Amino acid sequence: MSELWCDAGKGYHPASAPDYLPVPQLRALQLRRLKSVTRRVYDQVALFRERMQARNITPDNIKSLEDIALLPFTQKTDLRDTYPFGLFASPMSDIVRLHASSGTTGKPIVVAYTKEDVEVWTSVMIRSFASCGLHQGDIIQNSYGYGLFTGGLGAHYGAEGLGATVVPVSGGNTQRQIMLMKDFGVTAICCTPSYFLHILDQCKELKVNIRDLPLKVGVFGAEPWTEEMRKRIQAESNVEAYDIFGLSEIIGPGVAIECPHHNGLHVFEDHFYPEIIDIETNQPCPDGQEGELVLTTLTKKAMPMIRYRTHDISRLRTDVCPCGRTIRRIERIARRSDDMLIIRGVNLFPSQIEAALLTVEGTLPHYQIVLSRDKGLDQVEVLVEVTPEFFSDRVGSLEALRHKLSHSIENTVGIRAQVRLVEPHTIQRSEGKAKRVIDRRNA
Amino acid sequence: MKLKQLSLFLENKPGTLTAPCRLLHQAGLNILTLSLADTNEFGILRLVLRDWEKAKKVLEQGGCVVKVTEVVAIEVDDRPGGLAQILEAVEKAQLNVEYMYAFTLKKENKGMLVFRFDNPDEAIAALKQRHVNIVDSVELFDRLEC
Numbered sequence: 314m315s316e317l318w319c320d321a322g323k324g325y326h327p328a329s330a331p332d333y334l335p336v337p338q339l340r341a342l343q344l345r346r347l348k349s350v351t352r353r354v355y356d357q358v359a360l361f362r363e364r365m366q367a368r369n370i371t372p373d374n375i376k377s378l379e380d381i382a383l384l385p386f387t388q389k390t391d392l393r394d395t396y397p398f399g400l401f402a403s404p405m406s407d408i409v410r411l412h413a414s415s416g417t418t419g420k421p422i423v424v425a426y427t428k429e430d431v432e433v434w435t436s437v438m439i440r441s442f443a444s445c446g447l448h449q450g451d452i453i454q455n456s457y458g459y460g461l462f463t464g465g466l467g468a469h470y471g472a473e474g475l476g477a478t479v480v481p482v483s484g485g486n487t488q489r490q491i492m493l494m495k496d497f498g499v500t501a502i503c504c505t506p507s508y509f510l511h512i513l514d515q516c517k518e519l520k521v522n523i524r525d526l527p528l529k530v531g532v533f534g535a536e537p538w539t540e541e542m543r544k545r546i547q548a549e550s551n552v553e554a555y556d557i558f559g560l561s562e563i564i565g566p567g568v569a570i571e572c573p574h575h576n577g578l579h580v581f582e583d584h585f586y587p588e589i590i591d592i593e594t595n596q597p598c599p600d601g602q603e604g605e606l607v608l609t610t611l612t613k614k615a616m617p618m619i620r621y622r623t624h625d626i627s628r629l630r631t632d633v634c635p636c637g638r639t640i641r642r643i644e645r646i647a648r649r650s651d652d653m654l655i656i657r658g659v660n661l662f663p664s665q666i667e668a669a670l671l672t673v674e675g676t677l678p679h680y681q682i683v684l685s686r687d688k689g690l691d692q693v694e695v696l697v698e699v700t701p702e703f704f705s706d707r708v709g710s711l712e713a714l715r716h717k718l719s720h721s722i723e724n725t726v727g728i729r730a731q732v733r734l735v736e737p738h739t740i741q742r743s744e745g746k747a748k749r750v751i752d753r754r755n756a
Numbered sequence: 757m758k759l760k761q762l763s764l765f766l767e768n769k770p771g772t773l774t775a776p777c778r779l780l781h782q783a784g785l786n787i788l789t790l791s792l793a794d795t796n797e798f799g800i801l802r803l804v805l806r807d808w809e810k811a812k813k814v815l816e817q818g819g820c821v822v823k824v825t826e827v828v829a830i831e832v833d834d835r836p837g838g839l840a841q842i843l844e845a846v847e848k849a850q851l852n853v854e855y856m857y858a859f860t861l862k863k864e865n866k867g868m869l870v871f872r873f874d875n876p877d878e879a880i881a882a883l884k885q886r887h888v889n890i891v892d893s894v895e896l897f898d899r900l901e902c
Binding site for chain 2: 518699700701704705706707708711712715733734735736737738739
């Protein structure tokens with residue numbers, strides 16, 4: 314039975330049942346929950362109540378799912394402004410866990426969970442792992458950071474809830490990670506995609522053939538990544554790369570995940586109601602149109618979020634997925650509206666640079682975009698780490714590679730960028746997330 | 757007949773040349789000869805060492821990008837025209853020289869050059885036919901150490 318857990322209709326993991334609800338039943342459930350969460354924040358959270366009052370609405374105005382558009386948006390700044398506990402809808406005595414963002418600039422963002430919230434989080438993570446075809450018997454190495462960051466504990470509870478064996482290795486010490494993968498017979502790994510590329514690099518240096526390991530599934534998230542990156546990971550290992558999406562403000566990892574068809578990420582919309590809005594007009598977009606993903610937590614108790622602006626660019630897909638799940642999909646998120654760089658008037662997303670670099674044979678995309686201004690003109694420099702695979706001892710070959718990369722960027726994004734080859738490990742990585750952009754234009 | 761050479765990627769910034777040399781020093785490895793190719797953006801340091809395998813390991817562990825290349829050591833008469841004679845043989849054999857540099861060593865009026873060819877095996881065969889003296893690594897290290 315376990316092999317069939319990810320198949321529709323027959324023997325899926327019991328926790329995955331809501332993935333396959335008949336659509337009318339799902340919508341009715343969502344409406345019930347939307348009414349309830351609107352009531353909860355109106356009664357319990359001053360900020361939400363004041364904003365609703367300013368719009369002359371009460372929870373009674375929510376009569377259909379479309380009425381969600383009546384509700385005000387919530388922004389990341391709202392969490393900062395009410396730091397630390399201003400958006401809590403539960404008394405502290407009911408709160409069993411606090412998490413916080415790393416907060417490199419100013420105050421961190423705090424998120425809270427009741428016992429029930431942790432249970433919901435665990436259940437969506439179980440559904441996420443099940444969607445990747447994982448089950449009891451799998452050995453999951455959890456390389457997301459443990460601690461205030463939601464990634465580590467979120468994945469941990471889900472993997473345990475699934476009945477899998479968890480290796481709670483957290484981030485860092487890559488050599489030890491590889492040793493454990495080998496010695497424990499790890500079958501799946503959770504980490505950021507850029508950290509997995511680093512693991513692949515290290516395996517080569519340590520002369521470990523990653524294909525000799527039983528590792529077959531990678532659950533990659535916590536940073537935007539591209540289809541090209543998936544191709545590269547899958548070409549260099551036997552790992553099937555799954556994109557997982559989540560954010561602490563909503564719950565942590567486990568908001569949406571791919572199924573084996575890899576055609577978008579199924580949103581666990583019985584808990585997280587997705588909307589796509591037009592960035593210019595802030596109006597809801599019809600399904601299928603690109604815009605910013607906005608999420609409302611339908612069941613969160615400690616800290617519900619109403620129409621939270623994720624700044625992630627995506628679109629909602631309603632076409633039926635062959636996996637049989639009825640929950641809608643969002644398209645994979647490769648860019649964020651606040652990631653967007655405007656260079657000499659041209660819009661540019663870091664992911665476009667990544668895609669351009671990946672089209673050139675032999676490069677692994679450890680890259681960084683450095684923006685500066687020279688005589689009033691924006692300058693773009695892309696640092697690319699040299700790896701043993703593409704290092705040549707001929708000056709000409711390296712120069713040719715540099716030009717190829719530079720041309721590829723110009724062809725893809727229409728911007729002339731200076732490519733500079735740098736020594737490995739030059740580009741700073743924090744919590745496994747690579748810092749992709751350094752903007753010195755206003756320095 | 758071929759000689760193993762290590763090539764290292766270096767960024768063009770202060771201190772990058774010191775780091776690998778320090779690593780070799782700490783491991784007690786002596787550089788027999790070297791050459792440095794540089795552009796505005798980056799450099800390539802090419803090294804010949806006796807224990808190149810150990811050197812490669814030490815450098816890689818120290819975070820360097822290292823590539824092993826096969827080069828050819830050729831004996832050359834230390835007199836005017838000595839190099840021209842070798843290059844004529846190279847030209848006649850229609851071999852393409854990627855780059856070359858010299859050893860500082862000199863023995864009985866013979867100098868020593870390092871050549872990087874497209875295809876070292878082909879080059880060795882062609883040059884031997886033309887009576888150019890190719891020095892193998894055993895002999896080379898013997899000469900360097902006496």
